[in-house]
Amino acid sequence: MSAHQHAEGLMSHEPEKVTMEGRNKILGFWLFLGAETVLFGTLFSAFVALRHNVGDGPKASELFELPTVFAATMILLFSSLMSVFAVQAMHRHQVKAMIGWLVATVVLGLGFLGLEITEFTTYVSEGHKMNTSAFSSSFYTLVGFHGAHVAFGVLWITLLILQILKKGLTVVTAPKIYVSAIYWHFIDVVWVFIFTVVYLMGKVAA
Amino acid sequence: MSDNHSSVSEGQSRHHKVEGPRKHIVAFVMSLALTLIAFAAVASGEINTQFTYIILVCMAIMQVFVQLAFWMHMKDRGHAFPIIGIAFGVIVVFTMVIMASYWVWW
Numbered sequence: 025m026s027a028h029q030h031a032e033g034l035m036s037h038e039p040e041k042v043t044m045e046g047r048n049k050i051l052g053f054w055l056f057l058g059a060e061t062v063l064f065g066t067l068f069s070a071f072v073a074l075r076h077n078v079g080d081g082p083k084a085s086e087l088f089e090l091p092t093v094f095a096a097t098m099i100l101l102f103s104s105l106m107s108v109f110a111v112q113a114m115h116r117h118q119v120k121a122m123i124g125w126l127v128a129t130v131v132l133g134l135g136f137l138g139l140e141i142t143e144f145t146t147y148v149s150e151g152h153k154m155n156t157s158a159f160s161s162s163f164y165t166l167v168g169f170h171g172a173h174v175a176f177g178v179l180w181i182t183l184l185i186l187q188i189l190k191k192g193l194t195v196v197t198a199p200k201i202y203v204s205a206i207y208w209h210f211i212d213v214v215w216v217f218i219f220t221v222v223y224l225m226g227k228v229a230a
Numbered sequence: 231m232s233d234n235h236s237s238v239s240e241g242q243s244r245h246h247k248v249e250g251p252r253k254h255i256v257a258f259v260m261s262l263a264l265t266l267i268a269f270a271a272v273a274s275g276e277i278n279t280q281f282t283y284i285i286l287v288c289m290a291i292m293q294v295f296v297q298l299a300f301w302m303h304m305k306d307r308g309h310a311f312p313i314i315g316i317a318f319g320v321i322v323v324f325t326m327v328i329m330a331s332y333w334v335w336w
Contacts, residue, residue, distance in 0.1 A: 054312035058319030065323025069330040094269055101261055108254045108301055209301045213294050219265075220290040224272045228282050 037115050039198035046199035053203045057210050064214050067169055068221060071162040075226065079157035084226030087152055093223045096139045097215065100174075103132035104212040107181075107205040114201055119193045122201070126185050129208060133178040140171050163222065170218055173211050180204055257300035264293040 036042045040050065075084060110125035144164070154164050181204050184197075191197055268289040271282050299305040304313060 051311050051315075054315040058315040058317075061316060061319030062322045062326070065319070066326050066330075069323075069327040072327070073330050073334040090269065090273055097265055097269075101258070101265065104297070104301060105254070105258045108258075109251070112251055112254070206302055209297055213297050213302075216265075216290050216293050216297070220268060220286050224268055224286050225283060227272050228279050228286075 039114065039117075039193065039195055040202035041199075042195045043199075046195060046202075049199045049203060050206070053206060057206070060210065064166075064169070064217075067162075067166040068217065071166045071222065074158040074162045075222075076229075077158035079159075081156035081160055082150055082152050084159065084163075084222075085229060087147060087150065088223050088227050090223070090227060092139065092143055093219055096136055096143075097219050099132050099136045099139065100212050100215050103129050103136065104209050106132060107208045111202060111205045114193065114198060117193065119188065122193070123185055123188060126181055126188075126201075130178050130181050130185070133174055133181070133208075137171065137174055137178065140167070140174075144168075167218060167222065170211070170214055173214070177204070177208055177211055181208070253300055257296050260296050261293050264289045264296070 040046050078084075106125050106128040110122050110129060113119075113122035113125055152160050152163075154161055184200055184204055188197055188201070193201075268286050271277055271285045271289075277285070298316075303309065
């Protein structure tokens, strides 16, 4: 009786859940996100344990600049909202609108990456390098891993846009869009912890 | 039951009420507010360190729940296994963090 049982394929308002393969893909992706949680959790615990070991390098409170972090946070939050709208457009079968929202997602993701690259370059020029201290190593590993996830997401969603343009929205391509949106939100969720634990708490601990 | 086949679109629109953009915009505004409170708590510099930490952790946890529930559709039906999947990860992480902090601080 659930909406998933409709056999009309794309006529379903949730094309990502029409096929068994699509549903399995979503479930499998959640299990992957469970593993990703572990990955980031261990990086966080390493960072929290090592954040005061600054050696001769700059301290977190001297290094971080709130306006930059705030801008990055806003960009990622808006980007996440764009991908919500993309999935909603998909549920209404508005392919053009969906592609538009996905492009907006990617553009904001690129903006975030640009900001992060500038930020890291500034830090390096201030003497905060990968090998400066335990704090700097754990900082670059944690934040860099998140940045790498953003970069992967940007690449992935770009390829999905190209695939949609080529193949259209089908029961095969719909689960990919849905899953990439889940991924993008997850990246934003990880960033919530990064700006809280790394930047804001680092700024407070004088 | 009788209109199961005759009015698929009606069934869809009934479902769409649940999937409207409003709740996502509400989730966005909530995320925005929680973020602003966290940044303001630090930027003001008038709240003592301990209390700022508590505010920050509370804001982060609330925002994560908002995003998981609304944006990642976790509050929707049929999400038992995803919840188990992510909860498993969270359990491993907490064990790991407790272990690491025990190892480092005591």
